[in-house]
Structure formats: structure tokens, C-alpha cells
Amino acid sequence: MDNQRRKVLFVYYTFTKQTGMVVDAMAEELTARGCDVTKAALEFPDAHYGGRFSKLPMPWPIWHIVTMLVPQRRRKTGEIGIPPEAQRGDYALVVFGSPTWWLTTCMPVRSYLHSPAAKAVLDGKPFAAVSVSRRYYKGNLGDIEKLGEQAGGTWVGGTRFVSDGNQVMSMASWLVFMRKNEPRRHYFGVPLPRPNLKEDYAEQAKSYARELADKVFGSAAIGAATSSPVV
Numbered sequence: 001m002d003n004q005r006r007k008v009l010f011v012y013y014t015f016t017k018q019t020g021m022v023v024d025a026m027a028e029e030l031t032a033r034g035c036d037v038t039k040a041a042l043e044f045p046d047a048h049y050g051g052r053f054s055k056l057p058m059p060w061p062i063w064h065i066v067t068m069l070v071p072q073r074r075r076k077t078g079e080i081g082i083p084p085e086a087q088r089g090d091y092a093l094v095v096f097g098s099p100t101w102w103l104t105t106c107m108p109v110r111s112y113l114h115s116p117a118a119k120a121v122l123d124g125k126p127f128a129a130v131s132v133s134r135r136y137y138k139g140n141l142g143d144i145e146k147l148g149e150q151a152g153g154t155w156v157g158g159t160r161f162v163s164d165g166n167q168v169m170s171m172a173s174w175l176v177f178m179r180k181n182e183p184r185r186h187y188f189g190v191p192l193p194r195p196n197l198k199e200d201y202a203e204q205a206k207s208y209a210r211e212l213a214d215k216v217f218g219s220a221a222i223g224a225a226t227s228s229p230v231v
């Protein structure tokens with residue numbers, strides 16, 4: 001299998017950079033295994049919903065997050081910016097990266113999946129997804145699977161990255177992080193778990209990338225690719 005047939009596209013949205021870090025780790029592993037990787041980060045310029053996601057720290061995070069509840073549960077879409085690489089292209093595998101927003105796929109990735117660009121890129125192609133969240137992932141992965149198949153792709157599976165701590169403490173730690181734009185391990189004397197990705201997230205991401213490559217390209221083909229020069 002030549003390099004042309006191992007072109008991999010990542011389409012993702014990231015606000016606090018956690019999904020971006022997972023994509024970077026997966027992309028590094030796939031590149032090391034001979035794939036030709038393209039990363040396309042979606043922008044979210046939507047006049048109504050996008051502004052709150054334009055800078056960190058997020059002032060009044062609870063307000064901005066709670067007011068996304070209704071549009072997210074109604075599966076609304078918004079205006080997004082799609083890099084040219086994700087508007088067309090003959091990719092052998094497309095991987096979506098989305099944070100969970102209110103139990104489902106974040107608005108920018110949902111908007112992409114409804115766009116003509118998704119139809120152009122996914123047409124008959126295998127696709128996978130990674131969910132990045134504090135805790136919940138099934139609705140996120142399930143919606144990407146459904147919308148990606150509607151756009152013409154073939155689902156090959158997904159995985160999730162969740163944070164440390166129980167329901168209450170992980171939420172407290174995450175809200176403090178959104179307000180301060182830095183992890184705090186204590187707040188007013190109360191110990192907090194890590195707010196975002198677990199310490200071993202990069203190894204988990206690389207291991208999933210290997211699993212995905214074996215599944216889509218076959219382990220023999222990928223192994224052979226690493227011993228031949230990549231141009």
C-alpha cells in the first residue's frame with residue numbers, strides 16, 4: 001500500500017486544547033508509521049454561539065456553559081470555518097476529534113458533519129472518532145457515527161479520553177480551570193483532581209492510533225511502510 005493510500009485527515013475542534021493534544025499525539029504516531037497526516041482544526045466564528053469560545057480564561061464559565069445546554073440538546077448547528085484540507089481530498093481515513101458538550105458532539109464538529117465538505121471528504125471512506133470530555137462520551141461518539149454515516153462514510157470505531165476524579169470533584173476542578181485557564185490542584189484548601197486529560201493520555205492516544213492503523217490499513221502494510229522511505 002503506497003503513501004497516497006495512507007492519507008489520514010484529522011478534523012477536530014478544540015477550545016481548551018485537550019482534543020488538540022490528543023490529535024497531536026495520534027498524528028505523531030501515525031506519521032511515525034508511514035502515514036501522510038493532515039490536521040484540520042475547525043474554527044467557530046458563529047455570531048451567536050462562537051464568541052464565548054474565543055478566549056480563555058472564560059469569564060463566568062457557568063453562565064456560558066449553561067446557555068449552551070438548549071442548543072446542544074436540540075442538536076443545533078452554527079457557522080464554522082473549515083480549512084481547505086477538510087473541504088475536499090482523497091483520504092484513506094478520516095478521524096474526528098470532538099469534546100463532549102452537553103452529552104453530545106460539540107456544535108462545530110456537528111456543523112461540519114452536516115456540511116457539503118463532510119460529504120465530499122467522507123464519500124465511501126472509513127472514519128473514526130475520539131471523544132474528549134470530563135466524563136461523558138457515548139452520546140458524542142454515537143452522534144459522530146450517525147452523522148458521518150449519513151454523510152457517506154463507513155464507521156470503523158471510536159475511543160474516549162476522560163478526566164480523573166469523581167463526578168463532583170472533576171466538575172469542580174474543570175470549572176476552576178475554565179475560570180483561571182490553568183490547572184489548580186487546590187481551591188480554597190480543597191484538593192482537586194487533574195482538570196483535563198489524564199497523565200497517560202499520550203500513550204493512550206498512540207496506542208489507539210496503532211489499533212486504528214492496523215484495523216484500516218492492516219498491520220503488515222503499516223509495518224512495511226515504516227521500513228521504506230517516506231517522501
Ligand SMILES: Cc1cc2nc3c(=O)[nH]c(=O)nc-3n(C[C@H](O)[C@H](O)[C@H](O)COP(=O)(O)O)c2cc1C
Nearest residue numbers: 014015016017018019099100102103133134135136
Ligand atoms: C459547553 C460545554 C459543555 C460541556 N458538557 C460536557 C458534558 O456534558 N460532559 C462532559 O463530560 N464534559 C463536558 N464538557 C467538558 C469538555 O468536554 C472538556 O472540558 C473537554 O476536555 C474540552 O475539550 P477541548 O479542550 O478540546 O475544548 C463541556 C464543556 C463545554 C465547554
